[in-house]
Amino acid sequence: MLDENAEQARGLAERISSGDPVAEAELVHLFSQRILALLCARTRDPEASRDLLQDVLIAALTALRKGQLREPDKLPAFVLSIARNVAQAYIRDRSRESHDRLLEEEIASQAGPDLLEIAERQALVRRAIERLDQTDREILLRTLTEGEKPGVIAEALGLSPEVVRQRKSRAIKKVADFVTKL
Amino acid sequence: MNCEDVQGREIVEKYITGQLGDADAEAFEAHYFECAKCFEELQTLQALSAVLQRRRKTARRLPAARWLAAAMVLAVLGATWWVRHSGSLRKAERAARAESPARGVGTRADELALLARPRRGWWR
Numbered sequence: 001m002l003d004e005n006a007e008q009a010r011g012l013a014e015r016i017s018s019g020d021p022v023a024e025a026e027l028v029h030l031f032s033q034r035i036l037a038l039l040c041a042r043t044r045d046p047e048a049s050r051d052l053l054q055d056v057l058i059a060a061l062t063a064l065r066k067g068q069l070r071e072p073d074k075l076p077a078f079v080l081s082i083a084r085n086v087a088q089a090y091i092r093d094r095s096r097e098s099h100d101r102l103l104e105e106e107i108a109s110q111a112g113p114d115l116l117e118i119a120e121r122q123a124l125v126r127r128a129i130e131r132l133d134q135t136d137r138e139i140l141l142r143t144l145t146e147g148e149k150p151g152v153i154a155e156a157l158g159l160s161p162e163v164v165r166q167r168k169s170r171a172i173k174k175v176a177d178f179v180t181k182l
Numbered sequence: 183m184n185c186e187d188v189q190g191r192e193i194v195e196k197y198i199t200g201q202l203g204d205a206d207a208e209a210f211e212a213h214y215f216e217c218a219k220c221f222e223e224l225q226t227l228q229a230l231s232a233v234l235q236r237r238r239k240t241a242r243r244l245p246a247a248r249w250l251a252a253a254m255v256l257a258v259l260g261a262t263w264w265v266r267h268s269g270s271l272r273k274a275e276r277a278a279r280a281e282s283p284a285r286g287v288g289t290r291a292d293e294l295a296l297l298a299r300p301r302r303g304w305w306r
Binding site: 037040042079118147176 | 201225
């Protein structure tokens, strides 16, 4: 994404530091889902991650407004490091700090469409799951929610680990294809 | 980390199930922040995981809901039986009271007669 657009990242960072509200909305649009994915993976708490997303965006925008990013073309790495820090802080101490309400509401309204997109994706995934074989569903369930290895699943389902691996890959591909085609 | 690493080592799956070491997790995060294809895969697997988790929770809640429903049915049946049974008990009690004057025992007249009878204390 931004690999090819280092110039775009630099421009975005500079526009935010000069107080351009459109640039702020662009940043929110560009990074919200990536940040949310990171927060969900690290905290394992989707509800809290939605709140933490606001914290990350507030911290990033506040720092950018103050011109604290020394190398503007490293904007993605900068946002990423803030997201990691927020996730780590949440894991370390689950108590939350109060923030600037006004900015929070402003960002929440900008981040809305991203959450809608996530809901739409989940609805598509639900439809894709319905089309899967019962065994494939069980394999995905055990892999993605229990974190079980193919060997363990194979033993439980009376299959070989290789078959489990193949069925898992095929099932994931089927779901991914279904989601991307629609 | 590049797209081939992500595919070949099932990085996305390990990342969302928390099975990736810190260094690999950080390398993957740095990669997907700039790679649309791997980010798309991450989003799909996260959605898949969320939907499956919800299904599992619902499936686990179902037996509990059945037990609760059974307990409620039993409670309603028990209450109905109690209401009917206590009603018939009251009826039987009323019927017994209505019959008692015929036997001449325990009536109000008997009680008054007992009260009107002169008492004899030990000093008399």
